[in-house]
Amino acid sequence: MRHSTTPPEEKQLKTVLPVLSLLLLVSGAEAASVAPHRAIYDLTLLRANEGASLQSASGKLAFEIDGSSCDGYTVNFRMATKYHQPDGGVSVIDTLSTTYENGAATALRHQFKESVNGKVRDSDSIKVSRETAEAEGKGEMKSKPSEPFTVPSGAALPMQHQLKLMALSEAGGGRDSSIVFDGSDGAKSFRAISFVGKQRPPGSVARDSGNAAAAALKGVSSFPLTVSYYNLDGNAEMPEYQVSFDMYDNGVATGLVLDYGDFALSGTLTDLTFLDKPSCP
Template sequence: MPFVLSVRSAAVLALLAGTSLPAAALQLTPHRATYDISLDASKPATRVAGADGRIVYELRGNPCAGYSVQLSQNTHLVTEGGRVNSAVSTATWEDGDGNAYRFRVTNTLNGETPDEADGVAERKDGRLVVKATKPEVDTRQLGTDILLPTQHVLSLIDSAQKGDSVFEAKVFDGSPDAKKVYDTLSVIGRGVSDAKGLEDAATTGDLAGRTRYPVTISYYERGAASQTPDYIISFDMFDNGVSRNLKLDYGEFALRGRLTSYEALPAEECAKK
């Protein structure tokens, strides 16, 4: 069985019940963050002896212009069958109201022909309609009350600030095949703002002293019979949308992502509420 790494690590970085933003407009910080990947030693791994790699994530925009995300993840696994190299890249844009979404995803394993997903999603009469050009030309209605990635992260922040400990949502991000909707269950811990245990990159600039919340999200393929999540992601979520202390649990093994650099990018004015 090949170890194909999902684009879900993009969703952890750019993650509402409903189809509108929280009433009080939350502001995500445009930024570029880099994470070093390693095998999570706290979880027994099946057929994986080691891992290294890097995630580079960049978010730009605001509620007026919409949000664009560029992500690349390069992961190298040492397995029983030899070294496996996975390269994932995503480019997305989502409008500020969560009613339109453009996505392009490529996933390449060992340099072979990549798997690709490409398309647009729009809300029509409350239903999310996806028009895909890859992996095949297709148009389908996915249903109502489905969140897009930035909507999801805004709702998580909103729920965390309200003191909610659980948040459930249906989420579509285009991966891996421009068709799947995932049922998600998020468990949110209490916010903290001390610097104990933080990397240097998480203690400088606009992250210094900022409140962060531990979040664990379980992803279930919608309509599947199994009650076991497809994967589980954990991270610390700052109240401006930046993440640290990533854990990507794929079942047979888990990866850690350590924040090694963070840069706040120029923000454009937006009076939208």
């Protein structure tokens, strides 16, 4: 991964939505068991390169999805992380977001707020609409009302992209390359390169067998997944960021790894609550 001196707060904000969209992976797949749920993870520092100027990190990630394929999905997300620098400095970064994507993949609404050490650093809302799931989209940001943007034709919204990866896993796994718009960097779309593993039988994730928070997953099959996000502009050899985890067929993720390039965080599932599943008419 590339080395950088970009502050952790700038990196965390850009990685929130990719994490968000990947945690949506099978929650909208009718072929799987749809399971609206709330999951909480403890975050710890997995790795820090010299250029990261980072001594330690810890935090919480909370994720909640509700809705259905007919009504669309609403996702609430919060990631709060404390970063300790070698010089004794501390940054507490708290990012909250709410995202809605309709079942037809023709509309996306996203709003977020990020605070650093208790002070709001950034906030915005984004809307995207298009006539069909494959058409060019029209987008706008509340912070830049006079600068509308377009989403490339053929680009996938988060849920649309993840259902594609789910189908790939069910077909035996493999590699996928897609243009994705998720709102993580304003008007920018990304090239997402994904490596999807084969479906594994229940009980195959040894890490979760001793985790009480994962007890409800014992009878559920899963598969490993890694997605790397590249800028569409230029010919970058290294991704902007990368996320990986084990995904269960009811939409619950465990073993999170959020790789920002010069440092990486790991996430351990500590609490899991299943919510009522809405039914489509």
